Amino acid sequence: MRLHVADHPLVAHKLTILRDERTDSPTFRRLVDELVTLLAYEATRDVQVEPHEVRTPVTTTTGVRMTSPRPLVVPILRAGLGMLDGMTRLLPTAEVGFLGLQRDEKTFQAVTYANRLPEDLTGRHVFLLDPMLATGGTLVAAIDYVFARGAREVTAVCLLAAPEGLRVVDDAVGDRVDVQVVVAAVDERLNEKAYIVPGLGDAGDRLYGVV
Ligand SMILES: O=P(O)(O)OC[C@H]1O[C@H](OP(=O)(O)OP(=O)(O)O)[C@H](O)[C@@H]1O
Numbered sequence: 001m002r003l004h005v006a007d008h009p010l011v012a013h014k015l016t017i018l019r020d021e022r023t024d025s026p027t028f029r030r031l032v033d034e035l036v037t038l039l040a041y042e043a044t045r046d047v048q049v050e051p052h053e054v055r056t057p058v059t060t061t062t063g064v065r066m067t068s069p070r071p072l073v074v075p076i077l078r079a080g081l082g083m084l085d086g087m088t089r090l091l092p093t094a095e096v097g098f099l100g101l102q103r104d105e106k107t108f109q110a111v112t113y114a115n116r117l118p119e120d121l122t123g124r125h126v127f128l129l130d131p132m133l134a135t136g137g138t139l140v141a142a143i144d145y146v147f148a149r150g151a152r153e154v155t156a157v158c159l160l161a162a163p164e165g166l167r168v169v170d171d172a173v174g175d176r177v178d179v180q181v182v183v184a185a186v187d188e189r190l191n192e193k194a195y196i197v198p199g200l201g202d203a204g205d206r207l208y209g210v211v
């Protein structure tokens with residue numbers, strides 16, 4: 001697994017406001033959207049392009065265009081939905097699939113309640129969106145779903161990750177797939193409720209005003 005931590009003052013600035021418990025839902029949603037756009041720039045560095053000739057008003061030149069098949073963007077509901085618009089702004093031609101996973105509050109195991117993915121993901125680059133990578137259980141389950149359908153190139157875009165969860169994902173994927181995790185920051189640890197510390201609390205609740 002490759003890890004890319006965005007090292008950018010704008011990312012750090014926006015993340016600090018996001019963490020602030022006084023930040024309200026509308027501001028939280030806007031900041032998540034802005035952060036994802038910045039992270040998407042890093043996450044899409046490996047998209048495949050091919051030479052493409054274009055006629056400008058002045059001359060003809062060779063540029064590039066993205067190759068097919070189209071990438072697949074998958075927000076992990078609920079919280080990942082807050083990242084979808086920011087990601088598709090950079091990848092407007094991407095297809096969108098959906099995974100619904102909720103972590104059991106006592107066991108911390110991820111329970112799947114929705115799976116709307118294309119049947120065949122062979123050759124597709126899959127972008128998984130989830131703001132929080134805590135124990136890693138949710139992301140490992142999501143990677144398993146897309147891997148089972150043939151995807152071999154997976155990029156997870158997260159806002160915060162815990163070191164414990166990154167180790168779990170790394171152990172789980174091994175060399176099976178080309179997995180990259182792009183994050184705004186790696187935090188200190190998990191607490192006894194498996195929340196990221198210092199973190200930002202429950203991302204889904206903060207996005208959707210459940211407080
Ligand atoms: O790494 P893990 O320990 O698996 O935890 C991370 C998951 O927990 C949160 O979702 P949650 O279960 O709260 O669902 P929600 O998005 O509906 O709030 C978060 O959005 C991740 O999906």
Ligand SMILES: O=c1cc[nH]c(=O)[nH]1
Binds near residue numbers: 194196
């Ligand atoms: O800190 C955490 C951990 C899991 N899910 C969240 O929303 N926040």
Ligand SMILES: [Mg+2]
Binds near residue numbers: 079202203204205
């Ligand atoms: Mg939640």
